[in-house]
Amino acid sequence: MRFRTLSHLTTSATLILAFACAPTDNAADDAALAPGLATLSADELLGRITTLSSDAYGGRAPGTAGEDSAVAYLTREFEALGLAPGNPDGSFIQQVSLVGWRGEPKATFAVGGKTITPSFPDQYVAISRRNQPTVAVDQSDIVFVGYGVVAPEYGWDDYKDVDVTGKTILMLVNDPAVANPADGSAVDESMFKGTAMTYYGRWTYKYEIATEKGAAAAIIIHETGPAGYPWEVVSGSWGARENIDVKSADGNAGRIPIEAWVTLDLAKEMLTDAGLDFDSLKAMARTKEFRPVALGGTASFQVKNTSREIQSRNVVAKLEGSDPELQNEYVIYSAHWDHLGTSDQLTGDNIFNGALDNATGSAGLVQLAKAFSALDPAPTRSILFLAVTAEESGLLGAKYYAENPLYPLEQTVADINMDGLNQWGPTRDIVVVGYGNSTLDDVLESAAAAKGRVIVPDPEPEKGFFYRSDHFEFAKKGVPALYTDAGTDFIGKPEGYGKSKRDEYTEKDYHKPSDEVKPDWDLSGAMEDLGLLLTVGYRVANGSTWPVWERGTEFKALREASLQKRAAQ
Ligand SMILES: [Zn+2]
Known part of the structure; x- marks a missing residue:
């Protein structure tokens, strides 16, 4: 078990004492989560990915007709689930000036x-x-x-x-x-x-x-x-x-x-x-x-x-927390809806469909929103489902949100980010990119263990993936962030299968027009991963303690300073 720090922090709403978590009551959580887990469907996920990555969405570049389609789709889906508008102005949209x-x-x-x-x-x-x-x-x-x-x-x-x-x-x-x-x-x-x-x-x-x-x-x-x-x-x-x-x-x-x-x-x-x-x-x-x-x-x-100026949009929906005080604290799920659009340099297929990157994460965000909507009662803290723009241009939608948050970051408990879900079938493990950074790992580890699974570090830490997706903008501002990726140990597959599939994707499809839904996709592993992310967000949203950065991470001092500054106000 990793060292966990004691910190005594007061927010305007709540006195938070962060100490080692009591063992979580997995059975009680499972019962409460069952209606949500039951909504997770691989077919539905595939349908959403197929829609978002279709040629009709034109590669979802910010400021194009593809943005209009993607934003309309996400808004429609969140609304249909009965979620509240995530922007306090009563809309599902945060305008982002680019x-x-x-x-x-x-x-x-x-x-x-x-x-x-x-x-x-x-x-x-x-x-x-x-x-x-x-x-x-x-x-x-x-x-x-x-x-x-x-x-x-x-x-x-x-x-x-x-x-x-x-x-x-x-x-x-x-x-x-x-x-x-x-x-x-x-x-x-x-x-x-x-x-x-x-x-x-x-x-x-x-x-x-x-x-x-x-x-x-x-x-x-x-x-x-x-x-x-x-x-x-x-x-x-x-x-x-x-x-x-x-x-x-x-x-x-x-x-x-x-x-x-x-x-x-x-x-x-x-x-x-x-x-x-x-x-x-x-x-x-x-x-x-x-x-x-x-x-x-x-x-x-x-x-x-x-x-030219581009008015782009983050799409944000809210599930209000069931506790009148704690509902002013937020757990964010994030995924970028944008991709690279089209290229006029290419002949033939010139649409960057971004099926894996990141129609999977955006579709997963809607699936999680659906799962949370099925819970009764809702978690005590509020959940935000944040589909951000312009990740591919440098995490810009997330950066914009982190610099102009709709709810104070000092009341934002965690960010759980999805950027590319597993399309190759079930795994015994789930990868944590930035493994060991925060106590969110412990929450995931416990949820995974209950399913006979383990968490493992990023197999390619040399590629710096922790700095390459939207959660990093939250981390940079001190908000503890969890970013998972497909496991590497595939059930029923030969050793090295995960690595070979991953290398093949990086080589052939990453940021190319061929990042499309493939006939051999198996989203059953992605569903299991989404189940874990649902469990983690649920437990964090109901938890008696806030997740914290581990000692030695570059974001810890920043978080503590910002929470203390707010407490002093
Ligand atoms: Zn991406």
Whole structure:
């Protein structure tokens, strides 16, 4: 059993004493949950997924007719279940103001007397988040900065005393402790959570630190292993399609001008032209002693932006808690309804249907809403069913909600997120992405044990999935979050079946038009997982204690500070 902290926190409504949970009365819960569990139907789930991922929904891109269809569908379903509007204004909608833009990039790299004009989006992608018609960077010195990481808690600083203001920084993807593909070893298990990806490994971090450093452009070198996805995912997401961001008051004027990626081949070519060697630079970058290396060459970029405002929507429904006081506390279930829309670059099937990603989670959200609606009495705390927009553009709908919550986050007990349900049949286990982060794991572990199942850590922690879906925006604000994924130990299947299916999906279907409902899908495992998530949310909503972050997680201090601040008001 993991260490659990005592904390004494007062909210305006309730005195909460968080101590080790008493053993849960599984039998009583089972009886109370039975009418809800009975509503969980694999056929119904499949029907909903099929509808949401049909070509008629056009890949559900924010600000398109596909959004209208998806939002109308979810609203209709929540309403039909008799749920209350989730927005206190009496609607099921939270308006989300976004800016969408298309960039036409040009790039030139002049290194070692040679000029390269790379092709877009096959060799590089580049965008500017600044809301300006043209953003240009002219002959800026290129500096290789290793992983581009500044992590004081590990005594790590890739920049040392080198000023990169106005320069183009070239960086490796992931963090310095990522497994060495040659021998599978990590640099130092005690640093950067060993082979697990930390936030320092995410591309969002790379451009944030580059902005802080005053760089003119930041280029990430793509490598399939450490990135967790092939180049096609980069070119598909950052290529000739619309990019989206939450609308900012200053038009992102303080943001780094150019955010780019290059293929590994192109990076190697540039480094060779500079008389450098990629592999030895990478080896150096995996040490604390690393210092930035100038290429002795320059990068020029020009990005022409055409932008438009997009009014998008989160859909939110509420099941009011049955306790007059505790109903002001909330358990959120979240899932993103959006996907990538269509691409005019592709011939043939150009609709990104997003069946797994994330018609499954959105459909699961409706199924859970239906299950909760069947409970009598309702749980004591309120439940919010939050279908968010623009996850694929950077968790934007969730970010918008977390920054503009409809109910205070200090009264939000937990977020339980779904992004991709299991389509390959029943498993003995269920994966917890970010395993060990919060006491929500214990609630899930107990619910799983009652079904003869176990919880296991993410088999691919190096891909940083904890930072890649909507719950992360809640975690960033301190709200304990649970994000599960399909188990790996499939009942009646040979060993390695789960991994091979998962790898096959990542390789062939992830963020591609072929992410469609397949004839061999078996949603019986997804139903069991939904049953567990129902049980977890129910117990948290009825619990005598709030879930808390475990010691050592980056969100714990934040949560305690925000609850104390609120208590003091
Ligand atoms: Zn997703």
